[in-house]
Amino acid sequence: MIFKKTTDFATFFSILPDDWKEAILPFWNDLKSTTNGYILEENSQIIAGGLVFSTCPPDMKYAEKVAEFWFQNGYLYVGFIYVIPEKRGQNMGSFWLENLKKIHPNQKYWLTIEDLSLHGFYVKNGFKKTKSLQNDGHEEVIYIFEN
Numbered sequence: 001m002i003f004k005k006t007t008d009f010a011t012f013f014s015i016l017p018d019d020w021k022e023a024i025l026p027f028w029n030d031l032k033s034t035t036n037g038y039i040l041e042e043n044s045q046i047i048a049g050g051l052v053f054s055t056c057p058p059d060m061k062y063a064e065k066v067a068e069f070w071f072q073n074g075y076l077y078v079g080f081i082y083v084i085p086e087k088r089g090q091n092m093g094s095f096w097l098e099n100l101k102k103i104h105p106n107q108k109y110w111l112t113i114e115d116l117s118l119h120g121f122y123v124k125n126g127f128k129k130t131k132s133l134q135n136d137g138h139e140e141v142i143y144i145f146e147n
Contacts, residue, residue: 003099027058050081109145
């Protein structure tokens with residue numbers, strides 16, 4: 001398995017569910033110069049990946065002031081982490097995060113989740129819950145990672 005930075009965003013986006021594509025693709029031209037993508041490859045096939053933003057991602061526009069606070073304090077936003085269905089339950093998401101943290105050992109990260117069942121996953125991977133936000137009547141939770 002290979003973890004690497006990618007510039008082939010079209011291939012990474014092709015593995016994402018349609019609703020995720022709808023959330024990122026309309027904004028991609030404005031974001032691609034400030035966003036890095038990292039993928040896991042197995043047998044030359046992308047099995048997982050995610051994006052690291054240094055500017056406010058489209059899913060956080062409703063809380064742009066909150067986002068700016070984290071960016072101004074040296075955090076990068078981790079989003080669109082995705083593992084293909086046939087590789088889930090095999091620690092691929094943890095492996096992806098572990099490798100991201102290895103190549104940037106002093107970097108701090110933040111992210112938000114809507115699916116609160118992911119709490120254990122992020123805590124297991126060193127993230128701490130910091131606060132909740134309301135977005136269209138739904139709760140989103142901010143998690144941070146600090147070395």
